[in-house]
Amino acid sequence: MDKIVVDKVSKIYEIGKVKVEALRNVSFTIEKNEFISLVGPSGSGKSTLIYLLGGLDKPTSGSINVFGVEITSLNGSEILKWRRRNVGIVFQFFHLIPTLTAIENVVLAAELAGIPKSERIARAKELLDFVGLGDKLNRFPSELSGGEQQRVAIARALAGEPSLILADEPTANLDYSNKIRIVELLKKAKDLGKTVVFATHDVDLARYSDRVIKIRDGVLED
């Protein structure tokens, strides 16, 4: 199956004695090589959906099938292996490993995805060139600006040659020019054949995508 199918997915978080319904009976489909914007305000359930699509969390009910793999039925180690090879994630706060240089952050992801050793460094250089950081390969995260760190994070997400890129508010902490640059990079990732899911609260940026899915209070809007 060459698509992502989210079927009647609900997610309830239990924080102490309080139950928070993050997603309510959500269903949608994403075609392969589609660039989807997931748009909604803070607390709408965008991040939860990203986590569920990436197998970082499991829905309370419903199922998710990603390109033929029923990820909701995989166990811990199976989902780990699946994620290494199929998913690249970009976070809002970049979360680069501070003790690794830009190129090493990318190489690490390639290593985890099982990319052959001989190809890792060349691939990492290629990806950092792709995001415009070919001249800052050996900089540590603390030596890069926010926009640069997020571009490294995108290169890292692409390092394992995943079919699915999940970006959770990757532009939220950046200035306007960097925001545009990041979204353009995600679009270029789509051009490389990736399926991209881009969570954002910024409607303007959503216009770069092929399709917009709106979400509010855990429910999809028409």
Next chain:
Amino acid sequence: MTIVKGSLRIVWRKKIETVSIIFLIIVVVVSYGSLVVLSDNMSEHAYRQFRSSLGDIALFGLFPENISTYFENITGVKSVSPLYVWYGTISLGEDNYPVSLADKRYVDRLTVFQLNGRFPLNDSEAIFYTSITGGPLDQDTILDIGDNITMVYFPPEGRPESVELKIVGVAKGFAHIGGMDYALIVDEDLMDRVLGDVVTGVGILLYDDKLEEIDNIAERAIQVVEDENFFLFFKFINKKERNPVVVLLESASTILTIPISVILFLVPVLVASAGSALVIREVKIVATLKSMGMGRGGIFKYYGFPWLVRGAIGLAIGLALVPRVSEYIYREFLVRDSEIADILINTLGFIVKLDTLFTIVSYIVILIIIGALVPWLIATKVDIVRAISSTGLYSMSTPYRGGLGFVKIRIFIRDVISRPWKLVGLILSISILWGSIAALNMEASGLNDVYILYQEEMDFDTSFTVSTTSYILFKDLIDISIEVLSGREGVRGYAIFDRMITINLFGLNEVGQLITLVEGDPSVAFPLVKGRYPNDYREVVISRNFAAYKGVDIGDYIDVYLDEEVFNVKVVGISFSRLNNGYYLFVDKNQYSRMLHIEVEEIGKREQIIYVDLEDGVDVELFSEEVKEAYENNYPVSVEYVTKEDLLDRLRMINNFIVGLNNGILFAIFLASLISLSSIYLVDLEAKTKELSIMKALGFSDSMVALGNIIQILLMILPSSIPSLVIGGFLADLISRSGAQAIGYLEPSKPLEALLDVNVALIFLIVIGVVYIVNLLKLRKMNVVKVIAEI
């Protein structure tokens, strides 16, 4: 590899953690390792000196000069040497001093013989030799080159003779020649004249690869002596693990190594505490790594490997220091004579065994891995979604809700209660420090009890060792002693005993005594705690501390060993006396004769130990001197006396020595605990930089935060008291049991008093003060604006 590279950079970037653990490991490795290496060398040196001077099998008695030829056909024997050693007394003015006699043939076998002067060239010259434990003959008498002395000796067969000797050399060494502190090294001709046509011992050296068969070879050698009807009065099989001096030294060294080993446990405590603080600080990075598909192995590489690298650095520095520190302690605090130490170390070397190093390395690596498992476990439990979506500054879990007092104090109380690994780290660091002090206090209290026991419970005021020095007895020794003591003015009571020095009587390779009453009231020397004195076969009195050590009581049966025989005897009495550290067996005469295979009539005829209780007001020293003269001036006997005061002085000296060593150990434990506690807080402050910056922005002063952390330590003192008591009791018991052969079993007592000692309060005050200053310095360096800008 990339993750390993990243983890290696953590070692450099997280400097506080790196410096703390490296420093702690250096202190731990140097303190523990030095004492272990010291112990290895002490026992190795003792064993090799024994082997060099006495061989592997030493037989003492009276043998023909060609004794060596009798053992030539025994397989495994490398060489056989006759031993020329005898006894005499030297007279200086009015005083007589017992000495052993030997010549160059014996001296050549000694490892350490530091001679000032020359060897005697004729039978009117001698060297005065002092062993490592012998000081001047007495306070006013120091023999020197050029002095003239009179030496009286009692030949094995014949009448006493005296010789005028000129001292031509003064020597010192490690060995006790003939078991004595002092010896005269005389010309070979004179030695031959003293001994006649006999030698008094034979040392048999085996090939190294035959040492495993030492028991069988010894059996065959003894058989040869018995078949030839030679007079054999003592045999010594020098197996390292059964050599009583080696066993005693190893037991003594455990008094040092056991308390110091406790600081090993600070290593995993610090790694766990600091490591978990780092993981909590970097929870989002952990979540990111996991989201990228990193498994448990990768997480361990990233968060566990740095600790192993730091451990390796600490180990390398520590191990490099161990031989030097160990050798320094050996020279300065144990040998305490630089010339002897030089000869000893130059001859025998100062070895650091590979297996000792391997053991230390294994301990540290295992303890680091155990410690690193804690942050790893926390990291593997990190919930990716929760960690990444969390906007909190620091805390992973919901803090504990309760708490009393002001809100600003509540912050610190909740902080420590909500973070189990910080809590455990603090409690364990405090408990290890407190427990160790308590254990050492208990040991000191036990030593003090021994002193008080001797002072208050033992009736005797002075004791005499009376030995016949001639094989020809003109009068019964028992009659002589009764004549000397009965009716003597000032004597309230006395007891005459016969004794046999034993090795391994209780199966512990200990040096002990088998004792029986010859005449008088035994309570003068062996006051009973309970039970009665033996009056039949198989009945024995044992010491209170041996009874406590073995858990034996009245009515119980114990096995005792003499040579190859095992005797099952019944305990009928328990005595206060701590003679030979409590390793004595007081038996009935019949049992004594049965165990030693001698006639009952022979008991007390060649050697006696006499304890005398004096009337109040009698000058003990003067009385003892008069008794000695009464014997020696009239009979062929040698008398040595030890007053109760001498004994108390020796006990006091031993106690002070052990307490001094304990203070050294305590300093190392204190230092390690201080590093551990300070590091926990430094790492904690580093981990909470963002939280603390906000607190400072809200108006918290540096001293308020530092004080809050001190409140945490103070709060932890009460819950630490229980583990401290457990650790202290366990350690004290372990020290007592392991050190039993060296200083006798000291039953751990007064644990609460040991825990609440004034030194404890002082040490805690210093610890708290240092931690406060360390906190303050760290907080002052914190750049609030920069940290808040990065949030």
